[in-house]
Amino acid sequence: SLLLANCKPSPLPVLNIGCSSRRISTAAAQRDPPSEAAVDDFWRWLCERGAVAASSAATVKPGFVPEGLGLVAQRDLTRNEVVVEVPKRLWIDSDTVVASEIGRLCTGLKPWVSIALFLLRERALGTASPWHPYLDILPPTTNSTIFWSEEELSEIEGTQLLSTTMGAKEYVESEFVKAEAEVILPNKHLFPSAITSLDFLWAFGMLRSRAFSHGRGENLALVPLADLINHSSSITQEDSSWEIKGKGIFSRELMFSLRTPVHVKSGEQVYIQYDIAKSNADLAFDYGFVEQRPDWDAYTFTLEIGESDPFYGDKLDIAESNGLDETAYFDIALGCPLPPLMLPYLRLVALGGADTFLLESVFRNTIWGHLELPVSRANEEAICHVVRQACKSAFSVYHTTVEEDEKLMEGDNLDERLRIAVCVRAGEKKVLQQIDGAFRERESELDILEYYHERRLKDLGLVGQQGEIIFWESK
Numbered sequence: 476s477l478l479l480a481n482c483k484p485s486p487l488p489v490l491n492i493g494c495s496s497r498r499i500s501t502a503a504a505q506r507d508p509p510s511e512a513a514v515d516d517f518w519r520w521l522c523e524r525g526a527v528a529a530s531s532a533a534t535v536k537p538g539f540v541p542e543g544l545g546l547v548a549q550r551d552l553t554r555n556e557v558v559v560e561v562p563k564r565l566w567i568d569s570d571t572v573v574a575s576e577i578g579r580l581c582t583g584l585k586p587w588v589s590i591a592l593f594l595l596r597e598r599a600l601g602t603a604s605p606w607h608p609y610l611d612i613l614p615p616t617t618n619s620t621i622f623w624s625e626e627e628l629s630e631i632e633g634t635q636l637l638s639t640t641m642g643a644k645e646y647v648e649s650e651f652v653k654a655e656a657e658v659i660l661p662n663k664h665l666f667p668s669a670i671t672s673l674d675f676l677w678a679f680g681m682l683r684s685r686a687f688s689h690g691r692g693e694n695l696a697l698v699p700l701a702d703l704i705n706h707s708s709s710i711t712q713e714d715s716s717w718e719i720k721g722k723g724i725f726s727r728e729l730m731f732s733l734r735t736p737v738h739v740k741s742g743e744q745v746y747i748q749y750d751i752a753k754s755n756a757d758l759a760f761d762y763g764f765v766e767q768r769p770d771w772d773a774y775t776f777t778l779e780i781g782e783s784d785p786f787y788g789d790k791l792d793i794a795e796s797n798g799l800d801e802t803a804y805f806d807i808a809l810g811c812p813l814p815p816l817m818l819p820y821l822r823l824v825a826l827g828g829a830d831t832f833l834l835e836s837v838f839r840n841t842i843w844g845h846l847e848l849p850v851s852r853a854n855e856e857a858i859c860h861v862v863r864q865a866c867k868s869a870f871s872v873y874h875t876t877v878e879e880d881e882k883l884m885e886g887d888n889l890d891e892r893l894r895i896a897v898c899v900r901a902g903e904k905k906v907l908q909q910i911d912g913a914f915r916e917r918e919s920e921l922d923i924l925e926y927y928h929e930r931r932l933k934d935l936g937l938v939g940q941q942g943e944i945i946f947w948e949s950k
């Protein structure tokens with residue numbers, strides 16, 4: 476049988492981990508957003524420590540902007556001009572942790588966990604920490620869904636974003652429990668103040684929304700000042716706006732260098748494009764904002780070759796030789812065609828009955844080519860059925876219709892988190908409608924599609940272009 480795994484995220488109970496996010500809001504409220512004095516202190520700290528951009532000829536300065544803090548141009552900037560250069564000694568990364576008092580305890584920890592512990596410990600030290608001018612300007616919260624209250628999360632019920640959020644919170648909680656038992660509690664002298672799972676979630680949120688990394692979670696670094704750069708959708712340049720380079724010929728110190736991708740007038744804010752490949756749900760989860768462009772709406776289909784499939788081994792083998800696996804994820808964006816590997820993979824997963832001869836080893840080199848086109852009516856019908864069923868059941872867990880969401884979005888004084896929720900849930904539904912529509916159309920064409928056997932007969936010259944059987948007699 477065809478197995479379509481968690482194509483619809485299972486309706487998770489809202490907030491099933493030990494901490495209620497109501498408390499997150501309270502905890503956040505206890506820490507104030509940065510004050511002007513804190514920003515001034517931060518600037519002084521950067522100047523004293525020789526952040527290049529903090530010289531008298533500063534190109535940008537931190538400023539209060541609609542997105543919180545941001546980088547404001549101090550003079551006209553030309554496209555690609557370097558606006559911030561931050562030497563490695565000012566970054567907070569794994570090396571910073573290793574060199575610190577808790578370095579010894581952190582060997583073997585995941586890089587993000589050790590940086591989170593470092594941040595929280597330094598934060599608890601208050602003004603005794605050399606990092607306090609930086610820590611003091613970090614926001615107490617963002618609009619990322621990981622910081623939403625139960626009530627706010629109920630607005631994204633049924634969405635993939637809710638599953639992602641809950642999954643991430645559970646993950647962070649489990650990492651906290653481990654770190655608490657293995658690092659924090661046995662070393663009370665190094666962690667004199669209590670660190671809670673809410674603190675840990677805050678640190679995770681900070682890293683997720685403002686750490687630079689190259690490679691998967693590798694080389695994670697908080698780069699003070701550079702991390703004040705906000706995102707703008709109007710910047711469509713896909714190349715990265717930042718790089719890490721060696722400064723000077725004789726200096727070994729690495730330098731984080733950020734450029735403005737566009738010309739900016741004095742007094743205006745410098746923006747970059749965070750990641751053009753991220754969907755609205757990704758943006759809402761990582762940073763706490765969404766974009767208005769429709770192709771930012773996306774839905775991820777997860778397909779799986781079931782272990783109970785009698786042809787499991789053969790199918791897995793074929794999937795693997797084509798760069799796929801037992802489970803495959805397909806991100807489908809609104810207004811975009813289906814990912815090219817999705818139909819062949821679906822047909823492979825659904826392959827059964829009379830079509831399984833294609834799994835025989837003589838076909839091993841050519842099977843993917845066959846799967847790119849309809850294999851048989853039964854197979855094509857099965858994939859249409861399963862996808863449409865999946866769309867239907869995914870649809871059934873949302874509380875609102877696209878029309879209701881769109882109406883809500885017309886109102887302009889919507890609370891920011893509610894606006895994010897409505898935008899993401901409407902987007903997911905629109906993508907599901909699009910997928911369902913595509914497979915409904917395919918279903919209506921089942922009688923006119925050309926299948927493997929007809930193609931084969933044509934190739935052999937046994938069927939004419941109109942599909943008429945060519946008999947020897949007719950020659």
Ligand SMILES: C[S@@+](CC[C@H](N)C(=O)[O-])C[C@H]1O[C@@H](n2cnc3c(N)ncnc32)[C@H](O)[C@@H]1O
Nearest residue numbers: 542543544617684685702703704705706762764
């Ligand atoms: C790398 S930090 C940028 C500095 C941040 N504004 C601050 O006050 O510290 C990323 C965070 O900035 C905010 N942000 C950045 N771009 C934004 C945008 N286009 N709309 C809304 N918020 C944005 C979000 O809170 C995001 O999580």
